[in-house]
Amino acid sequence: MNEKKILAYLQEHPEFLLNHAADLGVRPAEGRVQSFAQAQWLAQQKKAAKMAGQLAQIMQDADSNHQTLGRMLGFVRRLLAANTLLQVLRAAEAGWQEDFALPSGRVWLLAEPPKKGAVSGAYRLPENHAAHAALSALKEPLCGNRIAPALMKALPQEGRGLESFLLLPLRVNGQTVAVMVAGDADETRFTPDLPLDWMRELAACTAAALARAGGW
Missing domain, CATH: 1.20.58 (Methane Monooxygenase Hydroxylase; Chain G, domain 1)
Structure with missing residues (x-):
């Protein structure tokens, strides 16, 4: 031994x-x-x-x-x-801001809805907007303390005063039709190693509601 x-x-x-x-x-x-x-x-x-x-x-x-x-x-x-496309967009942004305590949270519609008469109001991000191309290219959630300057332009006041960021692409049939963006003054809230399983489910639920209301 x-x-x-x-x-x-x-x-x-x-x-x-x-x-x-x-x-x-x-x-x-x-x-x-x-x-x-x-x-x-x-x-x-x-x-x-x-x-x-x-x-x-x-x-x-x-x-x-x-x-x-x-x-x-x-x-x-x-x-x-929510029944209409506009109601879904309002519901998603209200939930983002209130349920998750993200006053900087925004929901942007990037693609024209196939359904006729589907009104998106001020949630439609024009294609000539500085952030449109960068947001449309998102395929996976983006989380961390640094994001591209073009993406910052999708946040209120272009992200001034925010130290951590979360961007969730809402994808339908392989296309990013919308995006949920948020930032926080706390640099530790959205870190690169943050588990995103819940956020992926949130994005999937929102994308399904958009597809139903927008005709994708």
């Missing part, structure tokens, strides 16, 4: 010798018994603290997921209540 491995195990589990002293014929010195007991207590305290930390993280993650789910459901309810 490897003595180093045995020694390492005993150092990590000092209670082992105490628990099996009789079986091994070992009688620790009087002073050692106390130190072993103390080490055992410290080891148990360390394990308990680690478990408590893990449990706290699990509860924090569960609470965060619960809040996100609530916001998602509120957003989807808005979409379900």
Whole structure:
């Protein structure tokens, strides 16, 4: 047997010798018994603290997921209540701003809807707008502290005062027909490593509502 491995195990589990002293014929010195007991207590305290930390993280993650789910459901309810294209666009932008607390959030329609009479109002971004080409080229969500200057022009006041950004392309049949954009003054809100599973679902729901109302 490897003595180093045995020694390492005993150092990590000092209670082992105490628990099996009789079986091994070992009688620790009087002073050692106390130190072993103390080490055992410290080891148990360390394990308990680690478990408590893990449990706290699990509860924090569960609470965060619960809040996100609530916001998602509120957003989807808005979409379900909308019938016309203009109503869908209004619902998406209101949900973006209110349910997700993003006052800078905007929804831009990039493509002309096939459905006749589908009014898009001020949500239609003209093709000659400085951000139109860059937004139309988006195929995946974009999240981080830096975005192209052209994309900044799609945000209120061209993104001045905002330190982190999230852009969600709304795609129907392989085409980006609209986009949801938002920024925040907090540079840590939208970081490049932010998980985007929920946001992808949000974009998919919004794209489905647009397709229904706009005839795509």
